[in-house]
Amino acid sequence: MLGLAEDLLNRAECDRDGPVPVVLQLSAWDGTQGPLGWVVDQVSRWYEVPADCVEEWLRTGRLVLLLDGLDEITDAERQRECVEALSALRNQVPTGMVVCCRSGDYRRIGKRLQFGLAVEILPLTPAQVESCLAAAGRQLAALRQAVRTDPVLAELLDTPLMLSVAAVVYRDSEPQQALRQGTREDRLAHLWDRYVATMLTRRRDPYADPPPPRMIGSRRTSPTSTWSGWPG
Known part of the structure; x- marks a missing residue:
């Protein structure tokens, strides 16, 4: 929204x-x-x-x-x-x-x-998560590798919101063990804690590199068409 x-x-x-x-x-x-x-x-x-x-x-x-x-x-x-x-x-x-x-x-x-008209945001498929992370290049390479080898983490990031949150938290950094171990609930709590901390300390520098592109998942428009990818 x-x-x-x-x-x-x-x-x-x-x-x-x-x-x-x-x-x-x-x-x-x-x-x-x-x-x-x-x-x-x-x-x-x-x-x-x-x-x-x-x-x-x-x-x-x-x-x-x-x-x-x-x-x-x-x-x-x-x-x-x-x-x-x-x-x-x-x-x-x-x-x-x-x-x-x-x-x-x-x-x-x-x-x-x-x-x-109604539009329904669908869960991301593993292939779509992979595609979105790959499109971000080296900035999210470590997160991409972690998702490849961890089915629980891949499922955790199957919504546009959570994938975008993870992209903000682990841009140019290695995912911590707290994201790669424990229950889904524990990992989710860790991710939100890191996200809040990241956003509170982020400086709004007009000359800084732009953030990763906003991620959008599959969506369904009534009655039959589908779409997925990065927004323009």
């Missing part, structure tokens, strides 16, 4: 008339304001923009709504109400909308968003 926001921001910088992405958390959904009122309130509150400006931008298609966490709405009935409300909003304003939810949770809701 954040990768999509970054790509849309880059496009907006090149096209002053292009839509601007805003990320909102559906876990804050309460259903009392109506879908348009809720979006206006959330964008105004979090982005510190006057509500009348937000509503005008929504009605003129100047925003793209990236709505994360449909699965984080704790009450099942509120989830269904949210799906119905967002579908209605999609027909009310010409604004682009993307909703993110775990596949299993989305199926359990029992209602479908009327957006016309």
Whole structure:
């Protein structure tokens, strides 16, 4: 979701008339304001923009709504109400909308968003993990070798998120024993601990080498097509 926001921001910088992405958390959904009122309130509150400006931008298609966490709405009935409300909003304003939810949770809701297209992120296959690490070259050569010889580690990195986290942590470095031994849970905890430490100490040097390319796994678009690889 954040990768999509970054790509849309880059496009907006090149096209002053292009839509601007805003990320909102559906876990804050309460259903009392109506879908348009809720979006206006959330964008105004979090982005510190006057509500009348937000509503005008929504009605003129100047925003793209990236709505994360449909699965984080704790009450099942509120989830269904949210799906119905967002579908209605999609027909009310010409604004682009993307909703993110775990596949299993989305199926359990029992209602479908009327957006016309669904994309499902699939687990990475071992061949795709190998391909992504190989594309990074020498920077991730040690991690690539560790994954080749460790099925548990390969399974741990079978999502775009975890593969990207590992790429940040072990760029130009040898994977530690804590990543190569122990249970899946122990390795996962180690990886996140290292990731947090790495991000907290990273300096934002404008002249430094860019980070590894963002990794994307397989995704399925309704009804039949598939795609995988690095984003452009």
